Amino acid sequence: MNGTTPLRMSHQKEDGTIEKGGCSFRIVKGTHIVYNTYNEKEPWLNLRVKSNLKSDVIKQLSDGTELKLVAEGPTWMYVYVLGQEDYIEKGHVSKKYVRELP
Incomplete structure (x- = not known):
């Protein structure tokens, strides 16, 4: 081992599920990230109800x-x-401002 230990929450199981207070949930990891909006007129990416600019x-x-x-x-x-x-x-x-995480 290289001296590092994987970070796990105290109630986290091997499959990533966490049991706490009678509830069970999983920590979800992102697959993509918003990027390169800072140079635009509106420096953000709109999350829309439907896949069109009028939504x-x-x-x-x-x-x-x-x-x-x-x-x-x-x-x-x-x-x-x-x-x-x-x-x-x-x-x-819009896919233009989204990239896949490594």
């Missing part, structure tokens, strides 16, 4: 926001926006 905006996402890819098309992605322990919103984003 209502659910939330404005800043660079560095982690996303979990659910589905993608030629120019749009359907994603979950991640919070500290689970997703907090879901919707559509």
Whole structure:
């Protein structure tokens, strides 16, 4: 071993599930990240209800926001926006400002 220990929460099982207070949940890791919006006129990425520019905006996402890819098309992605322990919103984003995490 190289002297490092993987970080795990005290109630976390091997599969990533956490048991606490009679509840069971999993920590979700992002697969993609919002990037390169800072130079734009509006320095954020709009999370939309539908995959078109006329659709209502659910939330404005800043660079560095982690996303979990659910589905993608030629120019749009359907994603979950991640919070500290689970997703907090879901919707559509333009692929132009999203990149895959290594």
